[in-house]
Amino acid sequence: MSKVRFGLIGIGNMGKGHTNYFAKNEVAGGELTAIVDTNPERLEWVRQQYGDRFQLFDNLDSFFASQAFDAVLICTPHYDHPDLAIAAFEHGYHVLVEKPAGVYTKKVREMNEAAARSGKAFGIMYNQRTNPLYQKLRDLVSSGELGEIRRTNWIITNWYRSQSYYDSGGWRATWAGEGGGVLLNQDPHQLDLWQWTIGMMPKRVRAFCHFGKYRNIEVEDDVTAYVEYENGATGLFVTTTGEAPGTNRFEVSGDRGKIVIEDGKLTFWRLRVPESEFNRDFKGGFGAPECWKCEIPVGSSEGSQHKGITQNFVDHILHGTPLLAPGEEGIKGLTLSNAMHLSTWTDNWVDLPIDEDLYYEKLQERIRNSSYKKETRKLDHMDVSGTH
């Protein structure tokens, strides 16, 4: 194989973005050949923009049957990601899926199992994994520079969304339409990076979600989550769409110091000797390890982002390059988000892995009572501006 041909599912906002860089031939070894959408207006938009450059389909059956591509790129609303990925694997296609992996882990696990059975390449569009800031943090942790992790603290409250944003689509911020709020729609990248950068998932979660606190919506728009890791470290994740201007500050402390990512900068307060060593040897009353404030060089760009993930996915298929964002890892961030909901609903701790059946059951209750009717959902509401 010298080229990976893509079939794109769902030409909403994200789908248009992907189509755009493919149309400019910006993915080496990758080509977009087909697009499917059930909305004729959106297909017409593609035709007007790109003429007959892409094969267009108005239904999934003929799309999947066409074999006009080697891989699918799934850009539909959240709920459909796993079903479409499973169908694609069953038709023998590679799969690159937009985030989040899905809405509940029970279903995402089925997707992961289908991926494993298929032997096909499986990636997820965690474009923030290409961001040099988070790559550097992961580097400093995995190389041991920061030492054993003691605390993580991510304040990510700069996802401001007005009521008019929520009112722009009936499915928005509903249990039936999106399956969650800020955790599902705004935070998937941070929930992924929170565990990817440090290489650890929590062992248990105690979270405090507030539903429709700042906006007239069904789902959570304000969350504080406390977690504990296997090694004794603790963590916090604080997020909302209701504050302005909000904050994006990720602090990680370890045995050898502290790293803070804020304002697009990474700063490493590095201890000259590890804290545990200082503590072992120090005999005085007041005293602390010598600490150096280090400016760590980090690329000034935001990284290659979506296009970079697609390129990496192509390189993986063509050349065996390791995936930067394996699709199977999508379940991790979603597990955190599901656990935060569940901890709030049960007003109690949630141990990981979560009770997927219990989560599914409690989510279904909410879907049944949702203001949005799920039947009308499939593939027909992707044309608003902005899918995050």
Place this chain on the structure above:
Amino acid sequence: MSKVRFGLIGIGNMGKGHTNYFAKNEVAGGELTAIVDTNPERLEWVRQQYGDRFQLFDNLDSFFASQAFDAVLICTPHYDHPDLAIAAFEHGYHVLVEKPAGVYTKKVREMNEAAARSGKAFGIMYNQRTNPLYQKLRDLVSSGELGEIRRTNWIITNWYRSQSYYDSGGWRATWAGEGGGVLLNQDPHQLDLWQWTIGMMPKRVRAFCHFGKYRNIEVEDDVTAYVEYENGATGLFVTTTGEAPGTNRFEVSGDRGKIVIEDGKLTFWRLRVPESEFNRDFKGGFGAPECWKCEIPVGSSEGSQHKGITQNFVDHILHGTPLLAPGEEGIKGLTLSNAMHLSTWTDNWVDLPIDEDLYYEKLQERIRNSSYKKETRKLDHMDVSGTH
């Protein structure tokens, strides 16, 4: 009365600090006339330093009977604060007590009641209330500049203490000796400022204390506390003595923006129109209120600190100046700290006001099992360097 004469109880580290500025006549209208301590070596130290300038007592009975002063300044270990204050009130003295107000609120409430019965002046040494940073924050909140509070978040993890610090005194970090760890010994100022600056106490607390996590001690050395306020705001308080270099960052967000105190600076991100107003009027998809980063002038000093509190206490007695830190308010910070312990011990929510009897009972269990024997405590262990 043209002068307030002070009798100081306990000439440990804090007592020496107070004696020092009194000896230099730095409190207008205030004079230190007497000192009591049960340890002869410490009284000898005073004699060597200051000759016969102060009347010295080696027992509380003759001290209280002497009437050689108008007010007492209590600088003993935590547990003794309320008992000594109550005795002083009963002898007709004004009382200025070091922080914390005590170890458990049940007892501190008795102290407050004794103060009320006595009609005497009652102050607490919350010297950080003189810090211009926190005064400015309180000003911006109380004047309405920040709008209704939505979230507080204090990361105060720069209280590094080594094992050798804890080993420097047998009572240190024991339930019987100090009644708590980082919350009782290092954080009383922050626990006070957390509620004093915003003018609100939480209505309930869910906290996660870890006891002896980083050090070989009985009490908490790592705490994450989540709180909810009556108006719907949420808050976080994160503290430890086990991290280096740690962080001291206090963020408060409100309807009109966000204030952050960090690195000795206060920054106000001010919204041009309140968020609630923007949200009401905005009709677009993505969009947020215009935000101005404002540099707020704040005095560069740390304020008048301990001496300032003593001066204010004197001015209150002589001239009716309002107290900056009324003694009765000491119970507030202590309530937060007791609630954090109790929430951890019960692994559950704690509503405020807390169940003081339950807290007392659970503390007594720990005191009974403490490695430190309480009988040996009273007034005889104040000579280490550093009482925080």
